[in-house]
Amino acid sequence: xxxxxxxxxxxxxGGAKAAEGLANSPFASATKIIGNIADDDEFHGLWVSxxxxxxxxxxxxxxxxxxxxxxxxxxxxxxxxxxxxxQDTWMTLxxxxxxxxxxxxxxxxQGVSASEITQRLAARHGVTxxxxxxxxxxxxxxxxxxxxxxxxxxxxxxEHCQLDVIDIEYQGIESAKPTREALEQIANSDVIVIAPxxxxxxxxxxxxxxxxxxxxxxxxxYVIAVSPLIGGKTVKGPADKMLExxxxxxxxxxxxxxxxxxxxxxxxxxxxxTDTAWLTEQGLDVLVTPTLMKTPEEKADLMSRVVEFALSHxxxxxx
Amino acid sequence: xxxxxxxxxxxxxGGAKAAEGLANSPFASATKIIGNIADDDEFHGLWVSxxxxxxxxxxxxxxxxxxxxxxxxxxxxxxxxxxxxxQDTWMTLxxxxxxxxxxxxxxxxQGVSASEITQRLAARHGVTxxxxxxxxxxxxxxxxxxxxxxxxxxxxxxEHCQLDVIDIEYQGIESAKPTREALEQIANSDVIVIAPxxxxxxxxxxxxxxxxxxxxxxxxxYVIAVSPLIGGKTVKGPADKMLExxxxxxxxxxxxxxxxxxxxxxxxxxxxxTDTAWLTEQGLDVLVTPTLMKTPEEKADLMSRVVEFALSHxxxxxx
Numbered sequence: 001x002x003x004x005x006x007x008x009x010x011x012x013x014g015g016a017k018a019a020e021g022l023a024n025s026p027f028a029s030a031t032k033i034i035g036n037i038a039d040d041d042e043f044h045g046l047w048v049s050x051x052x053x054x055x056x057x058x059x060x061x062x063x064x065x066x067x068x069x070x071x072x073x074x075x076x077x078x079x080x081x082x083x084x085x086x087q088d089t090w091m092t093l094x095x096x097x098x099x100x101x102x103x104x105x106x107x108x109x110q111g112v113s114a115s116e117i118t119q120r121l122a123a124r125h126g127v128t129x130x131x132x133x134x135x136x137x138x139x140x141x142x143x144x145x146x147x148x149x150x151x152x153x154x155x156x157x158x159e160h161c162q163l164d165v166i167d168i169e170y171q172g173i174e175s176a177k178p179t180r181e182a183l184e185q186i187a188n189s190d191v192i193v194i195a196p197x198x199x200x201x202x203x204x205x206x207x208x209x210x211x212x213x214x215x216x217x218x219x220x221x222y223v224i225a226v227s228p229l230i231g232g233k234t235v236k237g238p239a240d241k242m243l244e245x246x247x248x249x250x251x252x253x254x255x256x257x258x259x260x261x262x263x264x265x266x267x268x269x270x271x272x273x274t275d276t277a278w279l280t281e282q283g284l285d286v287l288v289t290p291t292l293m294k295t296p297e298e299k300a301d302l303m304s305r306v307v308e309f310a311l312s313h314x315x316x317x318x319x
Numbered sequence: 320x321x322x323x324x325x326x327x328x329x330x331x332x333g334g335a336k337a338a339e340g341l342a343n344s345p346f347a348s349a350t351k352i353i354g355n356i357a358d359d360d361e362f363h364g365l366w367v368s369x370x371x372x373x374x375x376x377x378x379x380x381x382x383x384x385x386x387x388x389x390x391x392x393x394x395x396x397x398x399x400x401x402x403x404x405x406q407d408t409w410m411t412l413x414x415x416x417x418x419x420x421x422x423x424x425x426x427x428x429q430g431v432s433a434s435e436i437t438q439r440l441a442a443r444h445g446v447t448x449x450x451x452x453x454x455x456x457x458x459x460x461x462x463x464x465x466x467x468x469x470x471x472x473x474x475x476x477x478e479h480c481q482l483d484v485i486d487i488e489y490q491g492i493e494s495a496k497p498t499r500e501a502l503e504q505i506a507n508s509d510v511i512v513i514a515p516x517x518x519x520x521x522x523x524x525x526x527x528x529x530x531x532x533x534x535x536x537x538x539x540x541y542v543i544a545v546s547p548l549i550g551g552k553t554v555k556g557p558a559d560k561m562l563e564x565x566x567x568x569x570x571x572x573x574x575x576x577x578x579x580x581x582x583x584x585x586x587x588x589x590x591x592x593t594d595t596a597w598l599t600e601q602g603l604d605v606l607v608t609p610t611l612m613k614t615p616e617e618k619a620d621l622m623s624r625v626v627e628f629a630l631s632h633x634x635x636x637x638x
Contacts, residue, residue: 045425077394081418085443095414099400102421106364124404 004030005188006307007221010195011036011051011202013068013236014228016058017293018195021303023059023129024296032130034182036197037114038141038170038205041153043091044082046101047108050153051202052118052131053100060125062096068236071096090158115179132185134209137176141201142169152201161238165245168200170208178211186215191310193303194225196235196291199258200242217262222314224265224306226291227255231271235292252279265313267291267306285313323349324507325626326540329514330355330370330521332387332555333547335377336612337514340622342378342448343615351449353501355516356433357460357489357524360472362410363401365420366427369472370521371437371450372419379444381415387555390415409477434498451504453528456495460520461488471520480557484564487519489527497530505534510629512622513544515554515610518577519561536581541633543584543625545610546574550590554611571598584632586610586625604632 010019010033022031036051050069057063057071064070074094083089093101100121107117113136122131141152144167145159155161186192197203207213216223228239232250240250248254252268252275265285268275273288280286287309293299329338329352341350355370369388376382376390383389393413402408412420419440426436432455441450460471463486464478474480505511516522526532535542547558551569559569567573571587571594584604587594592607599605606628612618 044421045428046421075394075396075414077414078397078418078421081415082422085418085422085440087422095394095396096400098417098421099397099404102363102365102397102417103401103404103406109364121404 004311005185005190006031007185007189007192008033008195009192009197009203009206010034010055011039011197011206013054014196014198014226015051015202016054016063016068017299018193018197018226018303019055019129020058020296021293021299021301022193022307024300025304025307027304027307028129032132032185034132034134034185034206035118036202036206037133037135038139038201039152039156040138040140041091041151043093043101044087045105046093046098047105048091048093048101048153049104049114049118052133053097053121055131056118056122056125056127059122059127059129062125070094091153092157115181132181133179134182134206134212135176135178138172139176139205139209140171141205142171143201144168156238161241165238165241168242168245170205173208173210176209178209178215182209183211183215186212186219186221189219189221191307191314192216192219192221192223193306193310194223194259196226196228198228198234198237198239198242199255200239200246204258213262219262222264222310222317223259223262224267224285224287224310225255225259225263226267226302226306227252227269227272229255229272230269230291251275256282256284264317265310267302267309285309323630324504324509325350326504326508326511327352327514328511328516328522328525329353329374330358330516330525332373333515333517333545334370334521335373335382335387336618337512337516337545337622338374338448339377339615340612340618340620341512341626343619344623344626346623346626347448351451351504353451353453353504353525354437355521355525356452356454357458357520358471358475359457359459360410360470362412362420363406364424365412365417366424367410367412367420367472368423368433368437371452372416372440374450375437375441375444375446378441378446378448381444389413410472411476434500451500452498453501453525453531454495454497457491458495458524458528459490460524461490462520463487475557480560484557484560487561487564489524492527492529495528497528497534501528502530502534505531505538505540508538508540510626510633511535511538511540511542512625512629513542513578515545515547515612517547517553517556517558517561518574519558519565523577532581538581541583541629541636542578542581543586543604543606543629544574544578544582545586545621545625546571546588546591548574548591549588549610570594575601575603583636584629586621586628604628 143155145163243254267287269291462474464482562573586606588610
């Protein structure tokens with residue numbers, strides 16, 4: 001057997017959980033992650049890359065497990081002082097976390113690519129699963145609300161996802177160049193796993209980088225997505241709101257809609273098992289299983305079974 | 320009597336002590352400070368202005384009184400994490416202090432002048448004594464040592480002033496433009512007080528900004544300097560080493576040499592009272608008094624007496 005190649009498309013907390021699951025599965029050495037950079041934003045002149053940091057902190061076991069983002073044993077001296085200095089500090093950035101942003105911004109100003117910075121940060125945190133970026137250019141999700149266009153963090157953190165979503169745009173996407181590493185990784189994949197992330201602003205923003213979705217469609221890989229919905233609700237984040245604004249239904253069909261041009265299988269929670277028949281009719285393989293991942297064991301177990309399912313069904317299709 | 324105008328030229332810890340003394344003297348409302356920016360340097364991509372921050376933190380009662388610089392109740396989470404990330408962290412920057420540098424750097428990148436940033440920071444810290452800058456351009460003291468040219472902070476902090484000083488340069492000085500505020504302040508002054516700061520890298524760097532020394536020389540002000548030397552030693556910092564490298568003696572004569580083109584009076588410590596005769600021969604008025612300032616009372620008392628001495632001798636000279 002040729003060497004196995006697995007790609008995880010990952011964004012947000014769901015993406016980090018899936019990454020941890022794969023890191024602790026028998027498939028760890030075969031796996032690379034493509035992360036989302038469209039949630040990036042600048043605060044106090046510092047470049048913050050929340051989804052990438054959540055991946056690194058999770059895989060490096062530095063994450064605050066309670067909240068699913070940020071650092072454990074975190075303090076907030078700098079942010080408190082920036083508040084004293086009259087700055088807008090609705091974006092919670094802890095001291096340990098700020099060191100990351102200072103480091104990243106410093107290297108960025110020196111002309112080091114976002115991919116290279118990610119590699120260095122990951123190495124410093126002892127992360128062995130490679131994290132690739134879809135692009136080294138700046139792409140930023142913008143959310144149109146009744147209050148006007150907001151950056152993703154303004155919508156997500158400042159407004160607590162409370163506003164209606166009218167439209168979504170990926171600013172800078174037209175001129176963004178995909179990284180060679182991401183395109184090659186996708187092309188060489190046996191299995192592409194789509195994490196239970198927001199299909200619009202996490203996975204959608206990765207796929208929207210020119211040539212990325214086409215690469216997935218043209219890859220010989222078996223593509224399997226873990227639905228981020230359980231009983232029509234998201235575990236975390238505004239995926240439901242965003243699916244609705246995109247005119248999709250907030251269920252397995254909506255997820256299928258987002259990925260239908262390349263999807264081979266969907267993993268849905270037991271609570272949604274009645275969706276199986278419809279999905280099968282669309283030609284999908286369906287894995288019904290508990291999809292909530294809380295413990296390290298649950299993460300590793302689910303992701304192992306997802307890859308095993310993909311490999312066995314890929315074989316069946318080839319036969 | 321027309322409104323009294325007093326200017327303090329101040330650098331380093333000695334400058335901050337003198338500023339505090341004036342702030343707590345009857346002359347507070349008449350006083351403006353011109354601070355030194357030639358110790359400025361960039362760390363981790365953040366712009367640090369040590370002398371100006373020491374002034375602001377001291378006058379705002381936020382200074383660490385033990386060390387004379389940095390913030391009281393300081394923590395070092397960010398710096399520890401930058402060390403983990405493999406960064407050179409010999410420059411001690413606490414978390415509260417880093418908020419200042421993040422704030423300053425952010426405004427600087429937005430095109431806000433160093434003077435304006437200083438004003439905003441001072442206001443946030445409740446500092447009422449105005450702090451002017453000699454220039455809004457970047458001037459950086461470079462120290463030539465047997466190890467080569469070092470930035471001032473490399474020499475001062477990283478090398479603990481242990482290296483011989485061969486030469487000193489103010490990088491960027493030729494093209495630096497003096498601020499209108501500093502020139503006007505000097506021109507309108509009745510008394511110019513030179514703090515017990517390093518005459519080469521603190522006061523010298525202020526005077527070296529084009530037109531500043533000339534403005535002091537042409538001002539009608541009575542110029543009085545407090546010697547930073549007590550018994551041939553500096554209270555803090557490398558003034559002795561730097562005087563020596565500049566070919567000056569490490570005593571009252573050396574200080575006189577630095578300021579002789581404009582100096583009217585020198586304040587020396589009781590331990591140095593034998594210098595009085597020689598200084599008087601040079602045409603200087605001499606105030607002999609304890610010059611070590613430790614308590615708030617000692618600072619206010621010394622600086623009050625310095626200004627009173629200047630005002631009475633200025634009157635005598637005019638008579």
